[in-house]
Amino acid sequence: MKSFKGKRKSISDMFHLNQNFRTHAGVLKLAQSVIDILCFYFPHSLDRLQPETSLIFGEPPILLRSRCDENALMTLFGHSTDSSCSHFNGFGADQVILVRDELSKQKVPEDVRKHALVLTILECKGLEFQDVLVYNFFGDSPLQNHWRVIYDYMNSHCLLDPSTNSFQRFEIAHHNILCSELKQLYVAITRTRQRLWICENHEDYSQPMFDYWNKLGLVKFRWLDSSFAQSMFVAxxxxxxxxxxxxxFNEGNYEMATICFEHAGDTFREKWSRASSLRASAEHIINSDDKNGRHxxxxxxxxYESIGKVELEASCYIELKDFQKAGLNITFYLLFSSRH
Structure with missing residues (x-):
């Protein structure tokens, strides 16, 4: 390669930095097991790189199992349906429950959402937590019983138990959604730095992946009971x-930010976040539901007025097309500012 001065220069070698200094090896191996399936069935869907390594020690990912007819989250958080029970455990600020989407989030009991951060996989992109609980990823999956195609992958790699019942053969026409499902699963797994728990209310759809991970020795199974639940909580x-x-808040997730500020006892930021959440909701629905949007x-x-955010208050009135009220707010704000 020649420079503009005519002197020959060489391009330095490129290196892939595959050592991870934040997440422990057990989580990285679990994530790589998902990448391996992606590369096998959808080789053009991602760039194949060397597997990440880590010198950090951590406990293996845990597959939590709950008793029949129990809501796993209610069992985990130690809440009784008896209204006389006032004790409710909660996650800390560096712990999160990850769910598939907004619909899945609404299925999480309200009491749990008040005592733990609950984010969708899309919302958690770019964020990291010390501990992650992936909840009902498979149970809410549109792939449903087509997850059994994982047994086809296991069979191709001599991992399948001979006693396994009949399984589906991979066909791109029937299993094309598997690509996006595996990518979402990878994102969910890699949000944790230390502890990872995967919990399903029912294991009908998750069993193939659980069997795959178990065969590779990447996970441990634990029954979800009160003693184990206590070990999960971090203040x-x-x-x-x-x-x-x-x-x-800076990510625009005002609902969860409000919960954080409540726990922090930061009344000012809590109100600011709550108002921002209301405003965002209004902007989302006002074209289809003018009355509720305006409310x-x-x-x-x-x-906004109660916390002195006059400019933001005025912007709400501008969106309401109440320009007189918006103008009065700005005028009072400027007069007050000039005197101080």
Whole structure:
């Protein structure tokens, strides 16, 4: 290669940095097992790189099993359906429950959502947590019983138990959605730095992947009971909750940021986040539901006013096309500012 001065220069060798300094080896191996299936069935869907390695020690990923007819999350968080029970455990600021999508999030009991961060896989992209609980990923999957195609992969790699019943052969026409499902699973797995728990209310759809991971020796099974649940919880300081809330607020996840600021005891930021959540909801629905959209904007404006966010309050009135009220707010704000 020649430079503009005519002197020959060489391009330095390129190196792939495959050592991970944040996540332990057990999680990386589990993530790689997902990549291996992707590369086998969908070789053009991703760039194949050397597997990541880590010198960090950590406990293997845990597949949690709950008793029949139990809601795993309610069992985990130690909440009784008896209204006389006032004790409710909660996750810390560096722990999260990951679900597939917004619909799956709404299935999480409200009491749990008040005591733990619950994010969708899309919302958690770019974020990391010390501990991650992946909840009902397979149970809510559109792939449903087509997850049994994993046994075809196991059979191709001499991993299948001879006693396994009949399984599906991979056909791109029937299993093309497997590609996006595996990519989502990879994202969910790699959000943790230390502990990873995978929990399903029912294992009908998850069993093939569980069998695959178990055959590779990558996971451990644990029954979900109160003693194990207690070992999962980690308390966080007010500063930890505030820092997490600020990160989520900056990501536009106002609902979860509000919960963080509540735990932090930061009333100002809690109200700011709550108002931002109302405003975002209003902007989402106002074209199809003008009445409720306007109501949400008015509520947001009131909260902004209560914390002195006059400019944001005025912007709500501008969206409501109440320009007189918006102008008065800005005028009072400028007069007040000039005197101080």
């Amino acid at each position: 966080s300081s007010s500063e930890d909750w505030r820092d997490r809330g600020i990160k989520l 949400l904007l008015i509520e947001a404006a009131k909260i």
